[in-house]
Each structure stands twice: as structure tokens, then as C-alpha cells.
Amino acid sequence: MTTEELVAQIHKKKSFLCIGLDVDLNKVPKHLLTEEDPIFAFNKVIIDATHHLAVAYKPNTAFYEAYGIKGWKALEKTIQYLNKNHPEIFTIADAKRGDIGNTSSMYAKAFFEDLGFDSVTTAPYMGKDSIEPFLNFKDKHTILLALTSNKGAFDFQTRKIDGKEVYKTVIEISKTWENSQNLMYVVGATKASYLKDIRKLVPNNFLLVPGVGAQGGSLREVCKYGLSSNIGLLINSSRGIIYAGNNKDFAQAARSAAKELQTQMQEILDAL
Amino acid sequence: MTTEELVAQIHKKKSFLCIGLDVDLNKVPKHLLTEEDPIFAFNKVIIDATHHLAVAYKPNTAFYEAYGIKGWKALEKTIQYLNKNHPEIFTIADAKRGDIGNTSSMYAKAFFEDLGFDSVTTAPYMGKDSIEPFLNFKDKHTILLALTSNKGAFDFQTRKIDGKEVYKTVIEISKTWENSQNLMYVVGATKASYLKDIRKLVPNNFLLVPGVGAQGGSLREVCKYGLSSNIGLLINSSRGIIYAGNNKDFAQAARSAAKELQTQMQEILDAL
Numbered sequence: 001m002t003t004e005e006l007v008a009q010i011h012k013k014k015s016f017l018c019i020g021l022d023v024d025l026n027k028v029p030k031h032l033l034t035e036e037d038p039i040f041a042f043n044k045v046i047i048d049a050t051h052h053l054a055v056a057y058k059p060n061t062a063f064y065e066a067y068g069i070k071g072w073k074a075l076e077k078t079i080q081y082l083n084k085n086h087p088e089i090f091t092i093a094d095a096k097r098g099d100i101g102n103t104s105s106m107y108a109k110a111f112f113e114d115l116g117f118d119s120v121t122t123a124p125y126m127g128k129d130s131i132e133p134f135l136n137f138k139d140k141h142t143i144l145l146a147l148t149s150n151k152g153a154f155d156f157q158t159r160k161i162d163g164k165e166v167y168k169t170v171i172e173i174s175k176t177w178e179n180s181q182n183l184m185y186v187v188g189a190t191k192a193s194y195l196k197d198i199r200k201l202v203p204n205n206f207l208l209v210p211g212v213g214a215q216g217g218s219l220r221e222v223c224k225y226g227l228s229s230n231i232g233l234l235i236n237s238s239r240g241i242i243y244a245g246n247n248k249d250f251a252q253a254a255r256s257a258a259k260e261l262q263t264q265m266q267e268i269l270d271a272l
Numbered sequence: 273m274t275t276e277e278l279v280a281q282i283h284k285k286k287s288f289l290c291i292g293l294d295v296d297l298n299k300v301p302k303h304l305l306t307e308e309d310p311i312f313a314f315n316k317v318i319i320d321a322t323h324h325l326a327v328a329y330k331p332n333t334a335f336y337e338a339y340g341i342k343g344w345k346a347l348e349k350t351i352q353y354l355n356k357n358h359p360e361i362f363t364i365a366d367a368k369r370g371d372i373g374n375t376s377s378m379y380a381k382a383f384f385e386d387l388g389f390d391s392v393t394t395a396p397y398m399g400k401d402s403i404e405p406f407l408n409f410k411d412k413h414t415i416l417l418a419l420t421s422n423k424g425a426f427d428f429q430t431r432k433i434d435g436k437e438v439y440k441t442v443i444e445i446s447k448t449w450e451n452s453q454n455l456m457y458v459v460g461a462t463k464a465s466y467l468k469d470i471r472k473l474v475p476n477n478f479l480l481v482p483g484v485g486a487q488g489g490s491l492r493e494v495c496k497y498g499l500s501s502n503i504g505l506l507i508n509s510s511r512g513i514i515y516a517g518n519n520k521d522f523a524q525a526a527r528s529a530a531k532e533l534q535t536q537m538q539e540i541l542d543a544l
Binding site: 022024060062063065066067068069072073076096097098099100101103104106107109110114115123124125126127128129130131145148149150151152153154155156157159160161162166169170173 | 294296332334335337338339340341344345348368369370371372373375376378379381382386387395396397398399400401402403417420421422423424425426427428429431432433434438441442445
């Protein structure tokens with residue numbers, strides 16, 4: 001998917017919502033556990049209930065790997081269901097991968113070609129040759145961790161290299177890599193004011209912002225500092241939407257939670 | 273597996289060799305491609321030919337994910353084969369994972385409990401709460417990326433935070449985390465002299481050293497600076513062993529390549 005197609009979808013749906021499909025079988029409604037594939041059954045209901053309100057879905061691969069082969073089958077079915085029924089939706093494999101060059105190529109192939117995701121999240125620690133294999137894919141997007149939403153972000157990311165924070169150094173250096181136009185960045189919503197500085201470094205790149213909702217970030221704060229001329233934001237909510245309810249009406253509860261965020265986004269977009 | 277059991281195995285086999293099972297179907301001998309599961313078939317032959325010369329095996333998960341469900345089945349079969357037939361061998365899931373706390377817990381469960389690996393490699397960028405879920409597992413080991421063997425290591429890892437290299441900062445801070453006795457570190461062999469400084473920071477922790485062989489590192493150099501009182505080194509070779517041959521006698525070729533490294537290791541151990 002091109003960035004232009006993503007932006008067009010945002011304007012059409014009046015939404016820049018991304019829904020995180022982090023399926024934990026301890027948290028899904030009990031009646032789904034008798035299904036042959038309860039993970040996919042859960043995702044299908046969530047997608048059916050919310051696809052008109054969201055522009056992106058983001059399964060975190062950890063939740064699928066934790067169920068072994070069954071989990072990978074559920075991940076395959078989920079991405080296939082999205083690509084077949086909602087090809088306009090932007091898909092993110094939240095995998096946080098990164099390895100030496102020939103190995104990163106294998107990851108890129110797995111997520112972009114075999115599974116057919118539009119994008120994958122990557123970790124910057126191993127540098128340029130660990131990320132460029134992902135950037136080589138045309139109309140695919142590599143979402144690099146910059147500033148994450150967890151407490152551990154302060155262990156290294158906000159420390160300074162030659163007077164400049166590590167996360168800013170990561171962004172600046174990554175801009176020099178080949179095909180850097182295919183880069184997006186993860187920036188946690190728990191530190192919305194940081195977005196102001198980040199927008200100076202990358203005025204146009206999309207930012208994937210986790211941490212709105214369950215992790216305490218404010219949507220209006222994020223938009224105040226993070227919106228760009230092409231919107232440039234994907235706001236993720238996972239638990240706040242998919243576990244809004246946990247009995248037979250969980251689909252309606254998820255739709256309501258998504259609708260609440262989408263309505264706020266519509267107000268923000270209409271006011272631009 | 274406890275560290276003491278790993279050390280005992282090293283003394284028994286006179287080896288601290290780790291063999292990387294990075295199976296690329298474009299590189300395995302052609303006659304295996306007609307097998308039902310050519311990846312596992314390849315691994316089984318390599319393990320059967322080399323298990324007396326190596327103390328650890330390290331499948332890199334990228335190479336398995338690249339083959340989807342089939343790849344994960346091959347990974348499962350490989351770890352089950354190792355755990356059943358060679359329970360004394362130390363197993364490493366080279367996955368380079370790391371995510372927010374509840375998500376890292378899912379990864380830890382996947383690799384330690386479901387698959388039954390003794391250890392997993394992790395990326396430090398997201399800090400303490402992304403790694404501690406792995407450290408919580410008793411007699412399991414978390415191998416943190418410190419200084420990697422690729423060119424991109426110089427993009428961030430060797431830059432300085434408050435006058436100290438990022439990789440040293442990572443090691444120092446990680447030592448303060450709960451259950452840090454379960455930490456090992458990845459340190460690339462292409463920069464053997466760096467090991468001297470690293471040993472000052474972590475005199476006893478095991479170091480997993482990739483980059484000997486195909487990536488050009490020297491075994492003697494690594495040992496000169498990296499050996500500790502409990503050996504403390506696992507030297508990995510992947511391509512140099514598993515692709516030493518690529519026709520019907522590939523098992524013998526792999527065994528010879530492994531034997532060559534093990535013989536050098538034996539000389540080094542005997543001279544201690």
C-alpha cells in the first residue's frame with residue numbers, strides 16, 4: 001500500500017485509528033474457547049465490528065507465537081481475512097525485528113511477501129544493515145522504534161549521545177538510509193510533548209503512536225504536537241478496544257470503544 | 273539448564289562451540305528437498321554429525337519464520353529432537369526479541385515453556401521492563417545484544433552516552449536488573465579487542481560470540497580477551513559449518529569443519 005492510499009483512507013473514514021490485535025486467550029469471552037480457532041474467531045468478530053472505524057490493524061506477533069503453530073495459523077488467517085475482505089486497510093506486523101543483513105532479509109520476506117503485511121515494526125539497535133533489507137520493498141513500510149511507551153524507554157532511549165537523545169539520533173541517522181521514504185516511527189503517547197521535537201526531524205513521516213488509552217496517553221495532546229500536513233499519525237489502541245467487553249456482546253463493546261476514539265478523531269480532522 | 277551444567281559439558285567435550293542452525297533451502301543439498309520436512313531433515317543430519325563436538329545449537333528464528341507454518345513446525349521438531357536426544361546440549365532461540373512487559377512475557381513463555389529452549393536472545397532498546405520478564409525464568413538464560421558483529425554495530429552501539437559507549441552502558445545498566453545472574457551477552461568476534469573491556473564489566477557472565485569464521489573473527493583473539501574463570505564463552509559458527517559441503521557428503525563436511533574448531537578449542541582449554 002502506498003502512503004497516499006493510507007492518507008486517502010484516513011480522509012474517507014475520518015479516522016486514523018489502528019486497532020492492536022493482541023489476543024490473549026485468558027481475556028477473550030469464554031464462549032469463543034470452544035471454537036476450532038478461538039484466536040482467529042475473536043479477531044474476525046473484532047474486525048467485522050470495527051473495520052469502518054479503523055484504518056489499520058496491528059497484530060503483535062508475540063501473542064501468536066505464544067500459542068505455537070496454532071498461533072501462527074491464526075495470524076495467517078487474520079492477515080488473509082484482512083487482505084481479502086478489507087484490502088484498503090493498512091496492516092502492521094508488530095514484530096520488532098532486527099538482525100544482521102541476510103537474516104533481516106528473511107524476516108522481511110516472511111512478513112511482506114509470505115504473510116502479506118503492509119508494514120512491520122523493527123528495532124534499531126543493530127543499525128543500518130539490519131533495517132535496509134526491510135526498506136528495499138516497494139510500497140511496504142518499515143516502522144522503526146524511536147521512543148516507546150514503556151517505562152524502560154528511559155533506560156536508553158532518552159539518554160544522550162553527543163548531547164542528543166538516543167531516539168533523536170536514531171531518527172536522524174535512519175533518514176540517511178537507502179529508501180528512507182519507506183520509514184515510519186513508533187513514538188509512545190505517554191510523552192506527547194516529545195512529538196514536537198520529533199516533528200521537526202521528520203515533518204512528513206507517519207508516526208505509529210501506542211499508549212493512548214490503557215497506557216494513559218491523551219489523543220488531543222498527541223494530535224496537537226504530532227499531526228502533519230498529510231495527517232501523519234496512526235493512533236493505536238489495543239486492550240482498550242478489544243477487551244472493552246468480555247461476554248457475548250464484546251463486539252458491540254469494542255465497536256463503541258472504537259467509535260468513541262474515531263469520533264474524537266473526526267472532530268480533530270474537521271477542525272483542521 | 274544451569275550455568276554449572278553448561279560449564280561441565282564444556283569441560284567434558286573440550287569444546288565451547290555453538291552451531292547456528294540457519295537453514296536456507298536455497299543452500300541445502302538438493303537431495304534433501306524431496307523430504308517431507310527438508311529443514312528438519314537437514315538439521316537432524318547436522319546434529320547427528322556434530323553433537324559430540326558442540327555444546328550448543330542456535331536456530332535463528334528468522335530462517336524458520338520465512339517458511340511460515342512449515343518453518344515453525346521444523347523449529348518445533350528441531351528443539352524437540354535436541355531436548356529428547358541430547359538433553360545435555362544448551363539450546364538458544366536466536367530471536368532478538370523485546371517488547372513492553374506484558375508482551376515480552378508472551379515471548380518468554382513461547383520460547384522457554386512452549387518450545388523448551390534454554391535461552392533466547394533479546395534486544396535492549398526498550399529497557400528494563402522489556403527484558404525482566406525473560407529473566408524471571410529459573411535456569412533459563414537471556415542473552416542480551418551488547419555489541420553485534422555487523423557493520424551497523426557502529427551506527428549506535430559504539431557511540432557514547434555520557435562518555436561511555438552504548439554497548440557498555442547496556443551491560444552496566446542490565447547488571448542492575450532483577451535476576452541479572454541469568455544474563456549472557458552477545459559480543460561480536462569481529463572486534464575481539466573490545467572483549468577486554470567487556471570482561472572488566474562482566475567477569476563471569478557467558479558471552480555468545482558470533483562472527484568467527486564466515487564473518488572473519490579469530491578464535492584465538494576472542495579467547496585471549498574473552499575467557500573467564502568458568503570459560504564463559506560460547507563461540508558460534510553457522511554457515512562455516514552447516515554449509516561446509518553441499519552434496520551427499522555434507523554431514524561429513526560439517527563434522528570436519530566443527531572438528532577443526534573444536535580441536536582449536538581443546539588446545540586452548542588444555543593450555544589453561
